[in-house]
Amino acid sequence: MEQRYLDFNTYLRGRFGCRAQKITVDAGMTCPNRDGSLGAGGCVYCNARGSGTGAYNQGISVSRQMETGRERLRRRYKAAKYIAYFQAHTNTYAPPERLRALWDEALAGPDVVGLSVGTRPDCVPDPVLDLLEEYASRVMVWVEYGLQTANDTTLMALNRGHGAACFEDAVRRTLGRGILVCAHVILGLPGEGMEDALKTADLVAGTGCHGIKIHSLYVARGTALEQWLAEGRFRCQELSEYADQVCAVLERLPPGMVAQRLTGDPRPEELLAPAWTLDKARVLKEIARRLEERDTWQGKAWRGVGACAKKYYS
Numbered sequence: 001m002e003q004r005y006l007d008f009n010t011y012l013r014g015r016f017g018c019r020a021q022k023i024t025v026d027a028g029m030t031c032p033n034r035d036g037s038l039g040a041g042g043c044v045y046c047n048a049r050g051s052g053t054g055a056y057n058q059g060i061s062v063s064r065q066m067e068t069g070r071e072r073l074r075r076r077y078k079a080a081k082y083i084a085y086f087q088a089h090t091n092t093y094a095p096p097e098r099l100r101a102l103w104d105e106a107l108a109g110p111d112v113v114g115l116s117v118g119t120r121p122d123c124v125p126d127p128v129l130d131l132l133e134e135y136a137s138r139v140m141v142w143v144e145y146g147l148q149t150a151n152d153t154t155l156m157a158l159n160r161g162h163g164a165a166c167f168e169d170a171v172r173r174t175l176g177r178g179i180l181v182c183a184h185v186i187l188g189l190p191g192e193g194m195e196d197a198l199k200t201a202d203l204v205a206g207t208g209c210h211g212i213k214i215h216s217l218y219v220a221r222g223t224a225l226e227q228w229l230a231e232g233r234f235r236c237q238e239l240s241e242y243a244d245q246v247c248a249v250l251e252r253l254p255p256g257m258v259a260q261r262l263t264g265d266p267r268p269e270e271l272l273a274p275a276w277t278l279d280k281a282r283v284l285k286e287i288a289r290r291l292e293e294r295d296t297w298q299g300k301a302w303r304g305v306g307a308c309a310k311k312y313y314s
Contacts, residue, residue, distance in 0.1 A: 001288050004297035005250050008211075008260040012081075015140070016113060019077055022085040023069030027102050028056030029089040032123065038161045044224035045158070045186070045217065047270065053088065062105040070109065083114035083140070092119040092128045092143075099131060107139060114140035118184075121145045121170035122162045129174060136178035144182040144213065145170055150203040151196050154189050159224070164203060171207040182211035182260055187245045189217055190234035197245040201252035205302060211258035214249060216242050216283075218264050219272040226272060236274040243286045247296060255299030262287055 003010070012020040032038040055065050066084060073079040084106035092099065103115055115135055124143070135141050145167055149155060152163040167183070174181050183204045187197050204212055216237065219225050228234055237245075246262055253259075263283040271278060291297060 001292055004288070004291040005259045005262075006256065006298060008258055011258045016081050018080040020081040020083060020113065021073040021077055021079040022083045022116060023066055023073065024053060024085050024087050025062055025065050025069075025106055026053045026055040026057075026060075026088045027062060027086055027091060029086075029091050029093055031090040031120070032093060033120075033159065033161050034089075038122075039159060041159065041224065043158050043160055044228065045220070047220050047222040056088075062102055063108065066106055066109050066112070070111075081111045081113045082109075083116050083142075084112055085116040085118070087118050090120050090123050091117045093123045096127050096131045099128065103135060107135075112139075114142070116142040116144060116182075118144040119146070120162065121147070121167040124170050124174065126173070129177060129179070132174075132179050133177040136180075140180070141178070142180045142182050142211065143174060144184060146184045147200070147204065148184065148186045149189055149192060149196060150200040151189075151192065154192055154196070157190065168203070168207055171209060175208055180210040181208075182213060182258075183207075183209045184213045184215065185249075186215045186217050187242060187249070188237035190228065194245060194248060197249055198252060201249040205253050205257070209257065211260045212253065213261040214246055214259070215261065215264040216274075216277050218266045218274065218277045220266060220270045221272060222270070229273060238274075239276045239283065239286055243283070243290050246287050247290050247294065250291070250298040251296055251301040253298055254302050255297075257298070259298065 009019070031042060034040065034042045066082070070082055073082065084103070086102070086106070106112065107115060117132070132141055132143060147164065147167045148158065148160065150164045155163055171181055185200050185204065189196070219229050219236065229236070250259065263280055264277055265280065266277055268278055276283065
């Protein structure tokens with residue numbers, strides 16, 4: 001099936017000339033939306049692990065996590081280069097000196113060519129951006145900002161603690177430093193539909209982000225969203241609805257923006273609903289099928305570039 005969007009593996013092969021993989025690192029971070037600085041309980045869809053592995057709290061060092069991940073990815077994918085991905089919670093929510101120590105430890109291993117840092121747009125003071133800029137002069141650096149939606153009413157309901165303008169400000173202050181910026185968005189949020197998905201896509205496209213991660217909304221155990229589901233306050237999307245929205249979002253994005261992810265990746269033991277999110281291959285196949293069926297592609301509706309954008313993937 002013809003490739004109709006710029007996926008992360010294609011981007012990395014083009015940059016490094018080989019298979020490169022992210023190694024997920026848990027640095028024991030917390031979040032201002034959990035520790036009382038901004039709020040408590042976190043976002044409604046986030047549990048206490050915050051997408052982390054819990055490795056740091058088990059006493060597993062960053063360097064050991066990198067070593068274990070390297071061996072696993074080398075065997076599974078024959079990866080030759082690696083990116084240290086600080087994922088759990090808010091990974092710029094610490095003094096710069098601590099961040100430097102963590103990032104130096106992760107980058108010290110062999111064949112580590114990149115650093116990716118997941119964080120909130122309200123947690124990137126200029127000293128932290130200065131530090132990231134320093135690393136970007138030596139290795140590939142991505143900073144991943146959680147936007148989720150362009151709808152401020154939804155952001156408030158999700159207990160995010162920031163609005164879309166905060167995301168725009170963070171991106172503006174990050175660009176021009178050699179740092180690559182990735183936006184996280186969630187489709188199927190309570191009360192949202194296609195119109196919200198398109199507005200979010202237009203916001204991300206307009207800020208100049210280099211990449212995007214698109215996630216489906218899934219319900220994990222131990223979250224406020226679990227209670228919302230039990231009370232009937234929202235319903236989970238069907239796969240067909242989600243695939244339709246992903247296709248529409250891709251159409252609105254610049255053809256050179258890297259689609260780092262097109263679906264969520266829940267832990268089976270934590271997932272309550274929807275069940276289809278566990279079958280990543282099925283989700284990606286459905287998105288690809290719908291793109292082909294409609295003869296559409298990433299960038300088709302971006303600033304009126306139309307059919308010329310398709311040439312980008314040939």
